[in-house]
Amino acid sequence: MSTRAEAGGDPPGERADTAELHSVAYDGEAGRLFRIVLVNLLLSLATLGAYHFWGKTRLRRYLWSRLTFLGDRLEYTGTGKELLLGFLIVLAILLPLLAASSVVDIVYGAESSAATLRDIVLGVVFLFLVGVAVYRARRYRLSRSRWRGIRAAQDGSSLAYGGWNVLYTVLAIASLGLLVPLRNVRLAAYRMRNTYIGDRQLAFDASARDLFPSWLGYWVLLPFTLGLSYVWYKATEFRYFARCTSLDDVRFSSSLSGGQIFVAYACFAALAVLVLGGPLGLLAVTAEMAGEAAFALLDLLLPAIAVVIGVLLLRPLYYVTTVHLLFSVVTETLAVHGTPDTEAMAQSPKHLLRRGEGLAEALDVDGL
Amino acid sequence: MACFTGSFNDGRTAARRAAVAELTGTDLTIRDPGGERLARWPLGKVRLVDAEPGGPVRLRREGDDARLTIDEPEVLERLRVVQPAAVRRGRWLLRWPGITVAAAAAVALVVGVLAALDRLVPLVAELVPPAWEERLGRRVRADVVAWLSDGRTYEELVCRAEPGRTVLEEALVDRLAGGLEGRRRPEVSVVDIDEANAIAVPGGHIVVFHGLLDAARSGDEVAGVLAHEMAHAALDHPMQGLVRSMGLWLLVGAVTGGGAGEQALAGTAVVLANNAYSRAAEREADRWAVELMNRTNIRAEGLASFLRRMSRDRGAASGRMSFLSTHPPSRARARAVERAATGSGRPLTRAEWRALRRICPVERWWE
Numbered sequence: 001m002s003t004r005a006e007a008g009g010d011p012p013g014e015r016a017d018t019a020e021l022h023s024v025a026y027d028g029e030a031g032r033l034f035r036i037v038l039v040n041l042l043l044s045l046a047t048l049g050a051y052h053f054w055g056k057t058r059l060r061r062y063l064w065s066r067l068t069f070l071g072d073r074l075e076y077t078g079t080g081k082e083l084l085l086g087f088l089i090v091l092a093i094l095l096p097l098l099a100a101s102s103v104v105d106i107v108y109g110a111e112s113s114a115a116t117l118r119d120i121v122l123g124v125v126f127l128f129l130v131g132v133a134v135y136r137a138r139r140y141r142l143s144r145s146r147w148r149g150i151r152a153a154q155d156g157s158s159l160a161y162g163g164w165n166v167l168y169t170v171l172a173i174a175s176l177g178l179l180v181p182l183r184n185v186r187l188a189a190y191r192m193r194n195t196y197i198g199d200r201q202l203a204f205d206a207s208a209r210d211l212f213p214s215w216l217g218y219w220v221l222l223p224f225t226l227g228l229s230y231v232w233y234k235a236t237e238f239r240y241f242a243r244c245t246s247l248d249d250v251r252f253s254s255s256l257s258g259g260q261i262f263v264a265y266a267c268f269a270a271l272a273v274l275v276l277g278g279p280l281g282l283l284a285v286t287a288e289m290a291g292e293a294a295f296a297l298l299d300l301l302l303p304a305i306a307v308v309i310g311v312l313l314l315r316p317l318y319y320v321t322t323v324h325l326l327f328s329v330v331t332e333t334l335a336v337h338g339t340p341d342t343e344a345m346a347q348s349p350k351h352l353l354r355r356g357e358g359l360a361e362a363l364d365v366d367g368l
Numbered sequence: 369m370a371c372f373t374g375s376f377n378d379g380r381t382a383a384r385r386a387a388v389a390e391l392t393g394t395d396l397t398i399r400d401p402g403g404e405r406l407a408r409w410p411l412g413k414v415r416l417v418d419a420e421p422g423g424p425v426r427l428r429r430e431g432d433d434a435r436l437t438i439d440e441p442e443v444l445e446r447l448r449v450v451q452p453a454a455v456r457r458g459r460w461l462l463r464w465p466g467i468t469v470a471a472a473a474a475v476a477l478v479v480g481v482l483a484a485l486d487r488l489v490p491l492v493a494e495l496v497p498p499a500w501e502e503r504l505g506r507r508v509r510a511d512v513v514a515w516l517s518d519g520r521t522y523e524e525l526v527c528r529a530e531p532g533r534t535v536l537e538e539a540l541v542d543r544l545a546g547g548l549e550g551r552r553r554p555e556v557s558v559v560d561i562d563e564a565n566a567i568a569v570p571g572g573h574i575v576v577f578h579g580l581l582d583a584a585r586s587g588d589e590v591a592g593v594l595a596h597e598m599a600h601a602a603l604d605h606p607m608q609g610l611v612r613s614m615g616l617w618l619l620v621g622a623v624t625g626g627g628a629g630e631q632a633l634a635g636t637a638v639v640l641a642n643n644a645y646s647r648a649a650e651r652e653a654d655r656w657a658v659e660l661m662n663r664t665n666i667r668a669e670g671l672a673s674f675l676r677r678m679s680r681d682r683g684a685a686s687g688r689m690s691f692l693s694t695h696p697p698s699r700a701r702a703r704a705v706e707r708a709a710t711g712s713g714r715p716l717t718r719a720e721w722r723a724l725r726r727i728c729p730v731e732r733w734w735e
Binding site: 039042146148343344 | 377379380417420473
């Protein structure tokens with residue numbers, strides 16, 4: 001018989017109907033984040049991009065380990081090698097297609113009607129591939145995430161998800177954006193219902209009908225706010241999705257606001273303007289002052305260096321502002337109602353996915 | 369033997385148990401507070417999950433789902449002493465020495481690649497099949513004409529009125545081509561667009577805009593501009609410019625790992641770098657043009673005077689070399705031209721100059 005732990009996160013009476021409130025804590029440090037991303041970028045540059053996969057893995061390991069639930073931190077067990085392998089496999093498929101496509105474009109031009117048809121087909125194929133990529137990326141990340149040694153997992157078919165992505169995105173576009181909640185709910189439902197933590201499956205009971213009323217308001221405001229009202233809609237949607245998600249008896253809720261998301265991005269935008277404006281201003285001034293002889297050398301190096309510095313600082317800044325702020329704000333506003341029955345939560349039975357988000361890497365929809 | 373407290377997850381369920389870890393010379397034994405043994409890990413199989421400063425130390429056994437969390441960071445020291453392989457040290461890179469080394473490596477690579485690019489670009493440009501280059505050149509020409517004329521085509525706007533056309537072909541192009549030393553004779557045409565400029569595109573095509581004929585004060589000046597463009601064509605600058613920008617883009621893609629935001633911004637770097645290279649190309653074309661005019665005994669002072677008068681900004685675009693650029697400063701260019709000029713001939717008579725100016729059939733009230 002095992003003894004019930006006093007320390008640890010299993011309080012007595014967890015199966016009772018008093019919903020205990022828990023939260024996910026995030027304690028990442030902006031300074032540490034900045035240095036990790038900066039070093040990743042420098043080493044990627046020095047290795048012509050090869051280090052990128054290991055750098056991303058390292059970043060994820062740090063971020064995951066900064067999230068704590070019920071006293072234990074999350075763990076990321078992916079490797080750079082897996083990401084690289086996935087990427088290479090997909091590149092072998094995509095590269096010939098891309099090369100052929102651009103050669104045709106250069107040599108024959110893009111005016112003919114056959115080209116328009118080709119563009120439509122390519123658009124559909126692209127939507128499909130993006131869907132597949134996003135689903136596979138999420139599957140990889142989940143399968144490499146552990147809490148107390150228990151793996152998360154994602155079932156379902158990435159091909160099916162790709163198909164749904166095409167269908168619902170086309171519907172959303174064809175309806176001039178009115179059917180966006182339908183798209184978001186259906187895609188989220190497929191993702192969430194196929195998500196497992198250990199052997200426990202997530203439940204998701206959202207319905208697009210609940211979101212339409214508030215969406216209409218934001219939709220009307222889209223042109224007047226230059227698209228920014230979508231940010232506020234996303235917050236509404238997130239809060240709703242949180243309410244609709246459950247794991248056995250555990251439910252979730254969020255008080256995330258659109259303003260908080262907006263601030264996270266606005267901080268980055270403001271800093272980016274400063275960081276880029278600096279080097280470019282310096283460039284303009286020195287270009288005026290340089291003498292004829294030194295000019296030739298400076299001429300070539302200075303602009304490239306100035307902008308490269310700006311670009312190099314941009315990604316670390318993005319993580320330190322937007323990503324860091326979003327992590328903080330989402331976890332602070334997320335509430336977990338009820339305590340999971342950890343004794344009953346068994347290890348995940350699914351087989352590990354060997355390859356990384358290869359497709360996502362190549363198509364750049366891998367997010368974090 | 370050392371003892372540490374913490375918690376244990378057996379990897380079969382998500383339950384958490386208080387635990388005590390005993391570290392001997394060969395094993396890590398994990399027991400619950402009551403003394404019952406939960407697991408025993410051979411030290412050779414112990415792996416570090418993480419040990420961030422200020423946080424607990426997390427350990428696992430290789431190939432196992434179980435996890436051990438130790439509250440006391442001293443366990444790390446003990447593990448290193450007892451079994452060095454068990455604990456990785458990867459954090460040197462994040463301190464300033466590490467960052468400096470990484471930065472130095474990055475800079476070294478960028479400089480190295482730029483230097484290599486310089487060597488490779490002309491070679492690759494030469495390898496492009498002439499048929500492709502021809503097609504490409506016609507595309508670029510059509511695009512530029514459409515862009516500058518709000519959508520009209522090259523065929524609509526090309527000027528061929530006589531006797532201007534013969535003047536162009538025989539008095540100017542043939543004369544200059546005589547100094548090309550076996551190189552391909554470019555195809556020169558005048559297009560009815562009101563820009564004081566001329567461009568060279570891949571495939572040996574040179575387009576002179578009618579605005580240039582209006583802005584120039586003599587046939588010498590036009591000859592100078594033409595010589596400059598022929599230099600670009602002879603030195604294969606248009607194709608090289610394209611190859612270079614494609615190469616830079618590939619580089620940017622590799623380095624930024626495909627991040628869309630950075631690619632857009634690194635694109636600015638590419639454009640600026642391209643402009644820098646094309647300014648170097650402008651200087652080289654100036655030198656070559658003066659040599660060409662010297663060889664064919666045309667006075668290059670025409671080029672110099674034209675440069676002095678014109679001070680408009682033009683950036684270099686892909687696939688074409690514009691006559692006027694942002695830098696180098698036009699006055700410096702003019703001085704360089706004057707210093708090297710040795711020719712003295714005037715390529716066009718007054719009558720020929722007037723005929724050339726009328727090569728485009730549009731009626732202008734002041735002519």
